[in-house]
Amino acid sequence: MRIVIAPDKFAGTLSAVEAAEALAQGWHETDPDADIERVPLSDGGPGFVEVLHTALGGKRVSVTVTGPQGNPVDAEYLLVSDTATAYIESAQACGLHLVPATQRNPEHATSYGVGELISHAVSEGAETAVVGLGGSATNDGGAGMLAALGAAPSDLLAHGGSPLAALTGPVNLAPARAATAGVRLVAATDVDNPLVGDSGASAVFGPQKGADEEQVRRLETALSTFADAVTVGGEFRNTPGAGAAGGLGYALLLLDGSVESGVQRVLEAVGLAERVASADLVLTGEGSFDSQSLRGKLPHGVATTAAKRGTACAVVAGVVDVAPHEARAAGITSTYSLVESAGSVEAALEQPAAELRTLAATVARRHSTA
Structure with missing residues (x-):
């Protein structure tokens, strides 16, 4: 039996690489002869560089940049020459x-370091x-x-975000x-969230980053003020994807950037379609498999790719x-x-790799007798 194991990270517990390894080990406990290919994946969030380096090679470039709280942090990007x-x-x-839970405050967290990474990559010859x-x-x-x-x-x-409310003149x-x-x-x-509005960055993602209702209102006002002050570039505040990563999508659009599917970028980079074509099963997963996952x-991207090749796809997730x-x-x-397999959230979080191996062994038993 040939299995392609292609998970995302299990946020807060396992990277995509670690999850793929745990799933493979668990499957082999039941079916030691299975031909397993590990293809860890990312949707553009944490793990993006690691996953693409595994797939594409290239050079991981280390840079010290400004972190969200203004302090130096070590970061890296991948340069494919x-x-x-x-x-x-x-x-x-x-x-x-990068921010301790007790210190999270999106009113004062900055994306400055992302610009430093882009600047460094351009200085190293990046054309894209x-x-x-x-x-x-x-x-x-x-x-x-x-x-x-x-x-x-x-x-x-x-x-x-908070200081943007004080803008009185144009942004150059x-x-x-x-x-x-x-x-x-x-x-x-x-x-696909816009920058502002009921489905915008502040309303939807602000609370996940530590903002209370009043802070969400202030951030919404600040982002609207910022967008009103922009004098160069198009009107992108309502463009789908502008609200991604607290509005980083908006800033990239202002620089003539485009918004593309992170999932499709990664799936194409790793050649998933070709890998699943000869597989009997694709096993994917993530921390929480819910309505947003669809x-x-x-x-969803993995399942769609597998279906086009006539290959079955199963999902293992922390919560379904x-x-x-x-x-x-x-x-x-x-x-x-x-x-459900571990018996409780606490048990799943205490030993995520071990519990994932156990569950993968169970999945293998069910599929080997199907």
Whole structure:
């Protein structure tokens, strides 16, 4: 039996690489002769660089940049010289994981370090910069990123979402656009939220980053003020994807960037379609498999790719909150919950790799007798 194991990360517990390894080990406990190919994946959020380096090779370039709280953090991007393409994981510069839970405050978290990563990649010869969006601590509309590239007034742009409300004059994007002139910028995301409004960055993602109701209102006002002050570039505040990563999608659009599916970018990069064509089963997974997962997130992309090749697809997730008929409609033959297998959330979190191995062994038994 040939199995392709192609999971996303299990957020907060296992990277995609670790999840793929645990699933493979568990399957081999039941079926030691199975031909297993590990293909860890990412949707553009944390793990983007690691996954693409595994698939594409290239050079991982280490840079010290400004973190979301203004302190130095170590980050890296992937530079693939053959295509002059840099793959930048925005979470490495402004990720939520970089801020202790008790200190999270998107009013003052900055995306400045993302601009520093882009600037460094351009200096190293990148002609295309694919910026993976997701997992950010920020809600600054990408203003910090723009400030790092030269946009002004930097004193109001570089310090988080809240100071943007004080903008009274125009934002000068010309220096930032000049700094990236001739470079193709791509926002890799599968979030279709606009910058502002009821489904915008502040309303939807602000609470996940530590904002209370009043802070969400202030951030919404600040982002609207920022968008009103922009004088160079198009009107992108309502463009799908503009609200990704706290508005980083919006800032990239202002620099003539495009929004593309992070999932499809990664699936094409790893050649998943070719890999699943000769497989008997594709096993994918993520931390929480819910209604959002069926709106173009990674498991849906994997299932769609597998279905086009006539290959069955199963999902293993920390939590499964999708009805069986909904999963089948998306091309997913079966789903398995790590929490149910482990017996509790606490047990699943205590030993995630071990519990995932145990569940994979169970999945293998069910499929080997199917």
